[in-house]
């Protein structure tokens with residue numbers, strides 16, 4: 001099967017709709033084809049981002065719209081459906097008459113609706129089969145996250161980091177890749193995002209130790225502060241002595257030392 | 272007892288138009304999302320959904336008993352949209368300006384990034400050709416299966432698959448071009 005045929009299956013795979021046999025063949029192909037891996041990584045990033053564009057399904061129609069429709073039904077029952085249609089036509093034509101501000105208003109409404117949470121529905125229970133599908137694509141996600149973390153462009157690596165955060169199961173390889181990114185990525189934004197993403201792994205004491213070590217080798221005060229903050233956030237009491245040393249270290253940026261002193265207080269390390 | 276859409280529509284077709292209320296309740300919100308996805312414009316989307324349900328009422332006798340109701344409804348919706356386009360060349364509303372990340376000094380806030388990403392993506396979507404935008408709205412926003420999309424568009428399932436892929440490919444190209452690898 002050609003790369004093109006495999007690539008055509010990617011959206012179905014991302015939607016969790018590809019049947020298991022086809023998915024296995026796709027994953028097998030991805031293991032040996034860097035081009036298609038990149039394709040998966042890119043399409044996946046966009047597929048995920050589209051989630052934020054979804055206007056959340058409303059439970060019920062807008063009452064005004066429903067009232068108009070019920071009136072039309074009544075009109076039909078009474079044998080005067082025509083007037084309802086005329087009324088409708090007038091509304092549709094009215095709308096685009098002032099295109100500039102109407103469009104601006106519409107865009108504003110749309111965005112306000114999405115961002116102000118007007119359409120945020122209560123979290124709904126996932127159907128069991130959906131949960132199952134999700135776990136089936138999980139291994140593919142890990143593969144994708146790893147692939148993205150190894151990309152040339154910082155943008156792709158950033159997407160890899162944020163993608164890794166969406167994985168339900170923390171994966172050791174991804175954990176290592178994130179730690180590596182914190183310590184060695186040339187881009188500060190990628191390092192900061194990797195610190196955020198590490199939050200899921202802080203149950204592992206090894207990761208906490210690695211984070212403390214990472215503070216010492218960081219050249220960016222921003223990343224150092226982010227690491228300190230995360231340690232405080234997860235109540236890493238074991239990190240208190242390291243914070244004490246950091247607060248005293250004259251080679252460390254002043255802001256970082258102050259943050260470390262604050263962290264020491266929070267972690268109960270000031271004896 | 273909860274009747275399925277097809278059973279209800281069959282009753283509507285037979286003259287019990289009052290039963291349309293149930294179908295309106297079940298499908299109007301998603302139909303609005305379909306039109307908002309196509310036009311980027313909520314009031315317009317609501318108007319077009321309204322028009323679609325008026326046509327369901329008016330053309331109820333053209334429903335083939337037993338046929339997938341949702342597919343039939345969206346076929347009507349597509350006609351409404353086509354008529355709207357013919358009446359007036361509407362532009363897809365352009366989303367507002369993209370917020371910029373100011374240098375490396377400001378730690379990228381996750382919510383901020385998501386918002387910025389959503390704006391760019393909405394623009395990229397608005398720039399897609401209509402047929403590509405449509406399959407993405409149906410598959411990604413309304414979670415329709417390829418079989419159902421094929422029924423709505425009256426094309427082969429294999430064609431849907433290729434079209435969704437090409438639409439994703441173009442959307443992704445446009446999206447990354449717009450974002451210009453901002454993080455670098």
Ligand SMILES: [Zn+2]
Pocket residue numbers: 002003006029033035036
């Ligand atoms: Zn390939």
